[in-house]
Amino acid sequence: MNTDLLIHQVFSGLASGSIYASVALALVMIYQATHLVNFAQGELAMFSTYIAWSLLQTGMPYWAAFFATVAVAFALGVLIERIIVRPVENAPILSVVIVFIGLLVITNSLAGWIFSYTIKPFPSPFPEQPLFGNRYVSSHELGSTAITLVELALLFVFFRFTPLGLAMRAAAQNPMSSRLVGIRVGWMLALGWGLAGALGAIAGIMVAPTVFLEPNMMSGILLYAFAAALLGGIDSPGGAVLGGFIVGVLENLVGSLLGTELKLTVALVLIVGVLVVRPSGLFGKVHVTRV
Amino acid sequence: MSRSSLGFQRAALALLLVAACVLPFVISNYRVFQFTLVLVYAIALLGLNMLTGYNGQISLGHGAFYAIGAYAAAILMDRFGVPYWATLPVAGALCLVAGFLFGLPALRFEGLYLSLATFALGVALPQILKYKGIEHWTGGAQGIVINKPDPPPWLPVSQDQWLYFVTLAVTLLMFWLGWNLLRGRIGRAMVAIRDQPIAAQAMGVNTSMVKAMTFGVSAMYTGVAGALGAIAIQFVAPDSFTIFLSIGLVVGIVVGGLASISGALWGALFIQFIPNVADQISKAAPWAIYGLFLIVFMYVMPTGVAGFIRIAVARWRRGRSQAHPSKETPQ
Numbered sequence: 001m002n003t004d005l006l007i008h009q010v011f012s013g014l015a016s017g018s019i020y021a022s023v024a025l026a027l028v029m030i031y032q033a034t035h036l037v038n039f040a041q042g043e044l045a046m047f048s049t050y051i052a053w054s055l056l057q058t059g060m061p062y063w064a065a066f067f068a069t070v071a072v073a074f075a076l077g078v079l080i081e082r083i084i085v086r087p088v089e090n091a092p093i094l095s096v097v098i099v100f101i102g103l104l105v106i107t108n109s110l111a112g113w114i115f116s117y118t119i120k121p122f123p124s125p126f127p128e129q130p131l132f133g134n135r136y137v138s139s140h141e142l143g144s145t146a147i148t149l150v151e152l153a154l155l156f157v158f159f160r161f162t163p164l165g166l167a168m169r170a171a172a173q174n175p176m177s178s179r180l181v182g183i184r185v186g187w188m189l190a191l192g193w194g195l196a197g198a199l200g201a202i203a204g205i206m207v208a209p210t211v212f213l214e215p216n217m218m219s220g221i222l223l224y225a226f227a228a229a230l231l232g233g234i235d236s237p238g239g240a241v242l243g244g245f246i247v248g249v250l251e252n253l254v255g256s257l258l259g260t261e262l263k264l265t266v267a268l269v270l271i272v273g274v275l276v277v278r279p280s281g282l283f284g285k286v287h288v289t290r291v
Numbered sequence: 292m293s294r295s296s297l298g299f300q301r302a303a304l305a306l307l308l309v310a311a312c313v314l315p316f317v318i319s320n321y322r323v324f325q326f327t328l329v330l331v332y333a334i335a336l337l338g339l340n341m342l343t344g345y346n347g348q349i350s351l352g353h354g355a356f357y358a359i360g361a362y363a364a365a366i367l368m369d370r371f372g373v374p375y376w377a378t379l380p381v382a383g384a385l386c387l388v389a390g391f392l393f394g395l396p397a398l399r400f401e402g403l404y405l406s407l408a409t410f411a412l413g414v415a416l417p418q419i420l421k422y423k424g425i426e427h428w429t430g431g432a433q434g435i436v437i438n439k440p441d442p443p444p445w446l447p448v449s450q451d452q453w454l455y456f457v458t459l460a461v462t463l464l465m466f467w468l469g470w471n472l473l474r475g476r477i478g479r480a481m482v483a484i485r486d487q488p489i490a491a492q493a494m495g496v497n498t499s500m501v502k503a504m505t506f507g508v509s510a511m512y513t514g515v516a517g518a519l520g521a522i523a524i525q526f527v528a529p530d531s532f533t534i535f536l537s538i539g540l541v542v543g544i545v546v547g548g549l550a551s552i553s554g555a556l557w558g559a560l561f562i563q564f565i566p567n568v569a570d571q572i573s574k575a576a577p578w579a580i581y582g583l584f585l586i587v588f589m590y591v592m593p594t595g596v597a598g599f600i601r602i603a604v605a606r607w608r609r610g611r612s613q614a615h616p617s618k619e620t621p622q
Contacts, residue, residue: 037403039351039410087590093402095589097349098545101538102585109578117574219534223414226407261422264415271411275404276396 008136009252015141016210016224017248018148022203023218023225024232024240025152026196031234033172033192034089036096040103042222044080045200046215047107048073049208050115052201053122062125066205070198077197081190111215122208144206151202152241155195159237168192220264224251227270233284243282311459320451324523325563327455330462331520332559336543337469337552338512343541344550345473346505347485348397349406352413354537356386356510358420358527360517365435365527366428375440375522379461382518383511390510394503413537420529434528437521458519465512470552472508481505482550513540535578542581545588548595557596 023041030038038044051072055065084103088096126143159165170178171188179185204218211217228247232239247270255263280286315323339353363385364378373381393412397405421432429435442453472478480501483491492498521527539562547558561584566577592599 035403037407039406084586091589093406094343094347094349094549095593097351097403097406098541099586099589101351101541102582102589104582105535105538105542105578105585106582109575109582113573113575113579219414223411226411230407259423261418264418268411268415272396272408275400275408279399279404 004136005256009256010249011137012141013249013252014245015137015145015248016207016252017228017245018145019203019207019221019244020224020228020247021241021244022148022151022199022206023221024228024244025155025237026199026203027225027229028232028234028237028240029192029196029199031229032237033168033189034085036085036100037226037234038196039097039100039222040107041196041200041225042218043104043107043111044073044076044197045204045221046218047111048076048197048201049122049204049213049217050111052205053115053120053208053213056123062123066125069205070201073197073201074194075197077194078190080197081193085193086186108215115215117215120213122205122213124209140209147202147206151199155199155237164191220267223264223267223271224248227267227274229281230271230274231281233281235285236281236283239281239283308463315448315452315455320449323449323451323455325567327451327458327523328520329556329559329563330455330458331516331523332540332543332562333555334462334465334519335513335516335540336547336555336558337466338509338516339540340544340547340550340552340555341469341473341481341512342505342509344544344548344554345478345485346481346502346509347402348502348506349402350409350509350537351406351541352409352411352416352534352537353509353513353540354532354534355409355412355416356390356513357517357520357536357540358416358529358532359389360386360514361521361527361532362420362429362435362517363514364518364521365437368437368522369435370428376457378522379515379518383515386514386517387507387511389514391503391507393510394506397506398499398502409537410534413534417529417533420532429529432529434526434531437525437527439525440522454523458523461515461519465515466552466555469512473552477501477504539581542585544595546584546595548597548599549593551595551597551601553600554595554597561596 023045026041026045027037030036030041048069052065052069055068056062060068080103084099085096088099124140124143126139129139159169167178167183168188168191170181171183171185172192175185178188203221207221208217211221224247225244228243229240230243231246232241232243234240247267250270251263251266254266274281314326318326335353335357338356339350342348342350342353360382363382364375367373367378367381368375397408400408420429423431439450440454440457441450442448446453448456473481480491480496483494483496484498484501488498524531543558543562544554545558546561547556548554562581565580565584569576569580588595594601
């Protein structure tokens with residue numbers, strides 16, 4: 001492979017990596033709060049993207065539709081936590097996984113039911129020509145990466161410097177003590193779900209122009225996001241973001257070297273490999289269970 | 292279990308068997324084909340139930356083993372001219388090994404991580420099956436078409452009926468083996484590992500061996516089912532084995548009843564016939580209904596249909612014993 005192609009592959013890997021990073025971050029957020037992995041994360045993002053598509057169909061300007069969708073996705077996340085996840089919060093892991101799978105299936109089929117299974121094009125807000133006259137990276141790739149980075153920075157500021165962010169971190173780390181100092185832990189969890197929903201929606205809207213809009217568009221992306229979250233350490237937000245970029249580049253390189261049919265296998269191998277070799281990931285905490 | 296309830300069970304079982312033998316002569320060939328698939332799913336569900344229901348290891352990717360079994364049968368029949376019945380043990384053995392090997396690293400994962408790893412397997416497999424390097428075996432995205440086996444010339448039954456009886460025989464064998472395995476020493480060890488892993492280890496159960504073996508045996512059941520399913524449908528292609536097949540199997544064991552042998556049969560009936568009914572509403576309706584059932588069952592009926600029947604029968608008995616006072620004390 002010549003250098004030009006290699007550089008191009010690395011850049012588009014970074015671009016898709018930014019998408020994986022957002023979804024991985026959404027997964028980590030829910031994991032930190034509840035120690036659960038949301039299997040429906042990808043499908044919820046897909047559904048939000050359909051909402052954006054319908055808003056755009058009504059003639060709404062792009063950015064208005066974008067922010068409206070993010071708001072709706074946030075509300076949807078909160079609602080799902082309150083109504084569906086709440087009752088099984090303390091149930092055995094099997095029941096929770098099954099409820100999430102149920103959610104995945106329902107969202108997927110509802111999208112198919114309402115919007116049909118035909119593949120739809122989705123507009124990109126960025127110009128067709130590559131920016132700054134470069135040869136390696138399209139403006140959509142550059143733009144979506146920039147949006148992801150801005151969103152990550154905002155999240156960092158939110159969690160690090162606002163009282164609400166602090167309360168959410170406290171609720172995730174030590175629910176009992178947080179409750180004692182007057183934090184409404186249940187609502188903090190719901191907010192976490194809302195934020196995860198919003199992150200997913202942005203990822204969905206950003207990836208839809210490249211993969212096209214259809215009910216199964218997120219299934220592969222969810223898998224890469226799982227790999228990214230595990231690689232970075234499932235309880236480490238920074239690790240998840242870095243993991244997202246690593247997985248993106250790796251997936252693109254393997255795809256161009258060995259054939260696109262092996263792209264998902266990269267995720268599979270990464271997931272099993274990380275779990276076998278280093279279950280806590282690159283930056284996660286090592287958990288020791290007391291017997 | 293009291294003697295009368297054992298007798299009751301035997302009678303019900305005999306009745307079921309007679310019904311299963313008469314069934315293909317009173318319904319159309321297409322219905323016979325559907326019931327063949329019910330039996331196929333029942334085998335697969337029993338396999339998954341051993342792993343998830345009895346042993347507590349969550350697998351969201353058992354469709355992968357179903358696919359391996361199906362492809363093994365199809366490749367053997369299509370490329371090597373192996374007779375259909377001989378492909379079953381090969382598919383089973385192949386999946387036993389594959390499941391055991393996947394189960395070995397999986398030993399180190401606890402519930403959530405295992406479900407992640409198996410989910411990844413289920414999502415990635417269809418793509419692997421399309422891989423160019425193995426295309427001359429798998430037929431790539433086109434898949435493989437195989438012929439339906441003929442009944443022996445001296446037997447006056449149709450192809451569908453013959454296949455139904457072959458499947459019924461295999462199902463009976465697999466259920467008999469499964470029943471023996473699950474109620475014996477190994478079955479109790481499996482349940483002990485699910486409920487109290489540390490206590491089980493302290494009692495001398497070789498936890499890792501039992502877990503890996505359970506994974507292997509479970510994959511073997513699913514693989515045999517896959518092989519039978521491929522022979523019945525006469526076609527395998529990567530897109531028949533998406534993650535939704537794996538999820539369908541999970542739906543089957545949850546609706547039928549976790550950790551229950553008869554639950555496999557109820558679950559199989561559910562996943563075979565509910566889509567037929569729901570299809571009339573919309574193409575997406577079967578899956579919406581599957582999802583709804585998954586969540587609703589987890590909330591209100593976590594023991595599934597089999598558990599519901601068990602409770603209903605127990606209540607009916609208790610009601611009778613209260614009407615005719617005996618030594619039995621109501622709870």
